[in-house]
Amino acid sequence: MLEFRREGIYCPQGNFYIDPWLPVDYAIITHAHSDHARVGMKKYLCQKLTEPILRLRLGSDIQVQAIEYNQPITINNVKVSLHPAGHILGSAQVRMEYKGRIAVASGDYKIQDDGLCTPFEPVRCHEFISESTFGLPVYNWLPVSQINANMANWVQDNKANGITSILIGYALGKAQRIMKALEGVGDLYVHYAIDRVNRAFTDSGIQLPSYQTLDFSNKPKGLEGEIIIVPPSLFGSNMLKGIPRAYTAICSGWMQVRGARRWRSADAGFAISDHADWQGLLTAVKACEAEKVYVTHGFKSEFSRYLNESGVEAEEITTAFGSEEELDETLPKE
Ligand SMILES: [Zn+2]
Numbered sequence: 413m414l415e416f417r418r419e420g421i422y423c424p425q426g427n428f429y430i431d432p433w434l435p436v437d438y439a440i441i442t443h444a445h446s447d448h449a450r451v452g453m454k455k456y457l458c459q460k461l462t463e464p465i466l467r468l469r470l471g472s473d474i475q476v477q478a479i480e481y482n483q484p485i486t487i488n489n490v491k492v493s494l495h496p497a498g499h500i501l502g503s504a505q506v507r508m509e510y511k512g513r514i515a516v517a518s519g520d521y522k523i524q525d526d527g528l529c530t531p532f533e534p535v536r537c538h539e540f541i542s543e544s545t546f547g548l549p550v551y552n553w554l555p556v557s558q559i560n561a562n563m564a565n566w567v568q569d570n571k572a573n574g575i576t577s578i579l580i581g582y583a584l585g586k587a588q589r590i591m592k593a594l595e596g597v598g599d600l601y602v603h604y605a606i607d608r609v610n611r612a613f614t615d616s617g618i619q620l621p622s623y624q625t626l627d628f629s630n631k632p633k634g635l636e637g638e639i640i641i642v643p644p645s646l647f648g649s650n651m652l653k654g655i656p657r658a659y660t661a662i663c664s665g666w667m668q669v670r671g672a673r674r675w676r677s678a679d680a681g682f683a684i685s686d687h688a689d690w691q692g693l694l695t696a697v698k699a700c701e702a703e704k705v706y707v708t709h710g711f712k713s714e715f716s717r718y719l720n721e722s723g724v725e726a727e728e729i730t731t732a733f734g735s736e737e738e739l740d741e742t743l744p745k746e
Pocket residue numbers: 443445448499520737
C-alpha cells in the first residue's frame with residue numbers, strides 16, 4: 413500500500429501522496445512544519461486545526477479539504493482517516509485501509525502530552541512509518557511539568573537579578589509551549605513571526621497566554637526581568653545583542669547532549685522537544701503492533717538496526733523530512 417517515490421510517500425491504490433516534497437495532484441499533510449507542508453500541490457487534505465496554519469504558510473488561496481480526527485473518508489477505494497500525532501497543533505497520523513491491510517504514516521510525533529495539542533493515540537496497523545529524529549537512547553525527556561518548572565526557575569532567577577530572559581524556540585509549536593510554561597512568571601514578549609503563528613492558533617480556538625509583540629525596529633526598552641521569545645534564526649543576531657542585560661536559553665531536544673557547536677554560546681539550554689524521545693519511539697512502535705516499520709528521518713540506521721535486532725522488521729527510507737523545527741541545521745550527528 414506504500415511506495416516511496418521521487419515525489420514523496422505514495423499510496424498507489426488511493427493515488428495520493430503524504431507530505432510530498434515535489435508538486436503532485438493530491439497531498440495529505442500530516443502537519444504544517446515546512447519540511448512536511450510544501451507549496452505547489454493541486455489539492456491538500458489536512459486536519460481541521462492545521463488548515464489556518466497551512467494557509468498562513470502556503471497562501472490563503474490553496475485548495476484545502478480539512479477533516480476532523482477519526483473522521484474516515486474514502487479516496488479511490490482507500491479508507492483514510494487522521495489520528496492525533498501529539499507533535500504540534502493539528503498534527504495527524506494518516507491511517508490508510510485497503511482490502512483489510514492497514515498502513516499508518518505518523519509524520520512527526522511525540523508521546524508526551526504538552527497540554528497544547530491533542531495527545532498521541534496509537535493506531536494498530538500492519539505497516540508503520542516512523543520518524544527517528546531522537547532515535548538514540550541518550551534522548552530521554554524529563555516530564556513536561558518538570559522541564560516547565562526548570563524553565564520558570566531560570567526565568568525567576570534572572571528576574572530577581574534584573575536580567576531579561578530570552579528563550580529561543582521554533583515559531584510553530586515550541587514557542588507556544590514556552591509561552592504556556594511561563595504563563596504568570598513574567599510579561600511575555602514575542603517576535604512577530606511567533607505572533608503570526610499565535611494568531612492562526614487563536615483562529616482555531618486555542619487559548620494562549622496574553623503577550624505583546626515586540627517591535628525590534630526601535631531599541632526595545634523597559635524589558636528588565638521580562639521574558640522574550642524568538643525563533644532560532646535570531647540567535648546571535650544584532651537585534652538580540654541590542655537588548656541590555658539579557659541571558660539566552662535554547663529550547664530544543666538537542667540540548668540533551670553537549671556538542672551543539674553553534675548553540676554552545678547560549679547561557680542555558682532546555683531539552684524540550686515536539687518529537688518522541690528514544691522510549692517514546694519504542695512505545696509507539698510497540699503500541700501500533702506493526703509487522704513492518706519504515707524509518708524516515710533522524711537516527712535512521714541506529715533506530716532501524718535496534719528494531720531489527722529486537723524482532724521488528726524495519727527499513728530505512730530516504731526522504732526530505734527533518735530539517736526545520738529542531739534547530740538541527742548546524743548540529744553534528746553524534
Ligand atoms: Zn514537524
